[in-house]
Amino acid sequence: MKFVDWFPYYQGIRAEFGYSTEKDQEAARALSGMIKRKALEPKVLQKKLAGKNVFIIGAGPSVADGIKIIKKNKAFVKIAADGAVQALLENKIKPDIVVTDLDGNAAALQKAAKAGAVMVVHAHGDNMDMLKKLVPKFKKVLGTTQVMPVENVHNFGGFTDGDRCVFLADEFGAKKIVMVGMDFGGASAYKDVKDPELKKRKMQAGKRLLEMLAKQSRSKLLQVSKKPVKGFSSF
Incomplete structure (x- = not known):
């Protein structure tokens, strides 16, 4: 998606949640400096995702059921949204790509990176x-932002970790995108949620973005969930 x-x-998201564009931009510049010598190019994602079948794995309550489906479809590329990394590792599944704003299990994130x-x-x-704490522990990083891109920090669209995964897969031409454990509620199966109501509002904002993306995506969009997202079919 173009900026x-x-x-x-x-x-619209900034206005709804009271975020600061200036602080978001400052964070993007800070990350750019941190990864100057270890930044990955987007072509790495292009190689992994173009024309491929992809699982997007969230940490919603249904993720446990989704693990069984993931294990049956081993050829799929696995993109994990932050909190889902722990679920995958506990089930001996290695994520291929992790999309994170670093609020998940730090040990799990580091293990996935290694x-x-x-x-x-x-x-x-x-x-x-968290950027200052964890980014130095990762050998290679591809940076993202939700504001203006800067050197080595890109904007592929999306708001929460989960919907950013989908935007990422779509951006790089995935053939089929299947959401697993993406329940769009206020609960997470793998971490305590301090403010479930705020979490739910964020998830609903992410869901609206996915419904917008579904209208223009060239990927086949599917999901494993009892809560359908408009534009996504059942897997």
Whole structure:
């Protein structure tokens, strides 16, 4: 998604949740500096995703059921949204790509990175401390932002870790995108949620973005969930 097309959606999110564009931009610049010598190019994702079948794995309550489906379809590329990394590792499944703003299990994130997962690290105004803490521990990083891209930090669209995974797979031409454990509620199966109501509002914002993406995506969009997202078919 082009930045000019994405930015109006970001402005709506910023207004709804009270985020600061200036702080988001500051975080993007900070991440750019941190990964200057170890930044991955987007072509790494192009190679992994173009024309491929992809699982997007979230940490919603249904993720346990989704694990069985993932194990039956081993050829799929596995993109994990932050909190889902722990679920995969506990079930001896290695994520190929991890999309994270670093609020998940730090040990699980580091383990996935050491196992070879492409770490797509997102910078925003509220995670500066975690960027400074965890980014130095990753050997290679592909940076993302929700505001203006800067050197080595890209904007592929999306708001929460989960919907950013889908935007990422779509951006790089995945053939089929299947969401697993993406329940769009206020609960997570693998971490305590301090403010379930706020979490639910964020998930609903992410869901709206996916419904928008579904209208223009050239990928086949599917999901494993009892809560359908408009534009996604059942897998």
